[in-house]
Amino acid sequence: MDGDGRDESMEDPGSWSQKRQAYLPVAIAFLALVLFALALIIATKGSRPSGCPSCNCAGEFDPDIGLLTQGGSEEESQNELGFGLAIFIMTLSFCIVASFLISEHSFFNLPDCLSYVFIGIMIGLILRLSGISATAGYALPNQEQFFLFIIPPIIFEAGYSLSKADFFRQSGSILVFAVVGTIITALFWGLGMYLLGTLAVSYKFRLWEALTFGALVSAVDPVATLAIFNALKVNRTLHYLVFGESVVNDAVAIVLYHTFAQMIGSSRPHWYVPIFSFVYIFAGSVVIGVLTSALAALILKHLSLSKQPTLELAFYMLMAYVPYFMCEGFGMSGIMGILTGGVLLAHYAHPNLSTVTQISSNYCFKSIAYLTETFVFVYLGTALTTFNHSWDSATVAFAIVLTLASRAANIFPLSRVVNKYRGNAKIDAKNQFIMWFSGLRGAIAFALSLNFPGGNEVTRRVVISTTLAIVLFTVIVLGGGTLPILQLLRVEGAATASKNQKHVSHLEGRDMDTFAAGQEHPTPDEGRKGWLERMDEIYFKPWLTNPADAANQRSTAATFQRLANLSGEGGEALTPHHIGSMFDGLEEPM
Structure with a gap:
């Protein structure tokens, strides 16, 4: 006991709580590494040189037709497909509940995406050890299904919910990092891997194979990046620099991937062929996104679909995905097209919608994107233990080193260049380091690897693994180290993690009427409008959108008031029939 009569052996409960919170991330990281190592051992032990290169199903991959042939009767295949889908649907449901419990009780400040990956690893381990991973493999999407149904909702919602004012204020720097930086990363990584293969210290890729591999690895995933940054609540400049770069970077990386992939098997193409192909795919995809969005805005402006919100919502959701399939049909980049379409639909078509459809479409897009995002991270974890891999330890080690080095060759030199034109808003050394550290790869890179061109199955397996x-x-x-790094560097906004920004995009600084009109509050910098913004206000908005006057403005507040009044009548909760009847004009709810 000390002089005051206090027992030094008795620790303050608050001090113990602080220590426990400090030790908890370390314990979680240790358990995660153990789980990762166990999964890697099982995946390596279960590697086989034959079978489907994309999953662990019982089918065989036929390189002549490029499709998976499944054994057994049609009824057995349907049963296994249903069982596999049930597994993944239940897993997604578990992820939603687990995410809610973690965020509500603040167990630890880890982004949700990491939890989903670990859940996927555990599910994969259970399936592998129980011997039913082949059955679950039937439910996994192949590369075509992945790009048709999983990736588009994610990219569209990223563009649709983008804060245009913040994004375009940083647009110059974003485009430099996303376009020039992605090209630097792809070339650095591809040429480095090609050189290492030539020196016989890693797997030997041909030149265009290595460059194609570098292009897919250069795709920084906006899903993972946004999940990390939303959870950690970083400052707005850093947020939009990294997020904006990752969104545009994905489209550029895919265009580069298709450009280099076309060169595989070509006999000494001319130097200008890849450049022409890149410009054609990039510009053509943007043009298609612009035209389809303008068409949707004009139809919604001149056709009174708002009288029937069900038809209006159905039309709006269909038009949202038209750019993707049109671009794919013309041999362009569907990702670039749907990203452009998402940004422009939110800007021009959204104000022409009724209030009901504005709110409904917003949450429909967010819900679909959330489900596909969650599936992607579970899929990545499951793939570690259920796919048939061809692990080359030297190639994996050098690939990770090249990933970090190529990101550095992109961020730090280009930051010096853009700082010359940013005036007082320079990207300081701390933010440059975070931008380098935040180069997370995710769904886009892995999905592209599943569709890696060339007839060599061994090469495809090495690329996938x-x-x-x-x-x-x-x-x-x-991703797991971002919060400690932010706190260590004392980056603005890193002191507290946001508990409410994980799945819901807050409408900061907006009232509901402003949101319904698709408008944003002015910012301090709005007095200095660029030529594009002036053209938008003078020509584009009057042509494509309804005038935002008192007669035509649909009040969201009035809509919610009507719902509140209806729910208060008789003390009964509103049923789907009541809501549908009210908005579709079928009858007045009783």
């Missing part, structure tokens, strides 16, 4: 290792390394190690 190496890409998966890079993705898991960046998501688990870099």
Whole structure:
């Protein structure tokens, strides 16, 4: 006991609580590494040189037709497909409940995406050890299904919910990092891997194979990046620099991937062929996104679909995905098209919608994107233990080193360049380091690896396994280490993690009427409008949108008031029939 009569052996409960919170991330990281190592051992032990290269199903991959042939009767295949889908639907449901409990009780400040990856690893381990991973493999999407149904909702919602004022204020720097930086990363990584293969210290890729591999690895995942930054609540400049770069970077990386992939098997193409192909795919995709969005805005402006919100919502959701399939049909980049379409639909078509459809479409897009995002991270974890991999330890190690080095060759030199034109708003050394550290790879890179061109199955397996290792390394190690790094560097906004920004995009600084009109509050910098913004206000908005006057403005507040009045009548909760009847004009709810 000390002089005051206090027992030094008795620790303050608050001090113990602080220590426990400090030790908890370390314990979680240790358990995660143990789980990752166990999964890697099982995945390595279960690797086989034959069978489907994309999953662990019982089918065989036929390289002549490029499709998976499944054994057994049609009825057995349907049963296994249903069972596999049930597993993944229940897993997604579990992820939603687990995410809610973690965020509500503040167990630890880890982004949700890391939890989903670990859940996927555990599910994969259970399936592998129980011997039913082949059955679950039937439910996994192949590369075509992945790009048709999983990726588009994610990219569209990223563009649709983008804060245009913040994004375009940083647009110059974003485009430099996203376009020039992605090209630097792809070339650095591809040429580095090609050189290492030539020196016989890693798997030997041909030149265009290595460059194609570098292009897919250069895709920084906006899903993982946004999940990390939303959870950690970083400052707005850093947020939009990294997020904006990752969104545009994905489209550029995919265009580069298709450009280099076309060169595989070509006999000494001219130097200008890849450049022409890149410009054609990039510009053509943007044009299609612009035209389809303008068409949707004009139809909604001149056709009174708002009288029937069900038809209006159905039309709006269909038009949202038209750019993707049109671009794919013309041999362009569907990702670039749907990203452009998402940004422009939110700007021009959204104000022409009724209030009901504005709110309904917003939450429909967010819900679909959330489900597909969650599936992607579970899929990545499951893939580690259920796919048939071809692990090359040297290639994996060098690939991770090249990923970090190529990101550095992109961020730090280009930051010096853009700082010359940013005036007082320079990107300081701390933010440059965070931008380098935040280069997470995810769904886009892994999905592209599943569709890696060329007839060499061994090469495809090495690419898939190496890409998966890079993705898991960046998501688990870099993603999990982002909060400690932010706190260590004392980056603005890193002191507290947001508990409410994980799944819901807050309408900061907006009232509901402003949101319904698709408008944003003015910012201090709005007095200095660029030529594009002036053209938008003078020509584009009057042509494509309804005038935002008192007669035509649909009040969201009035809509909610009507719902509140109806729900208060008789003390009964509103049923789907009541809501549908009210908005579709079928009858007045009783």
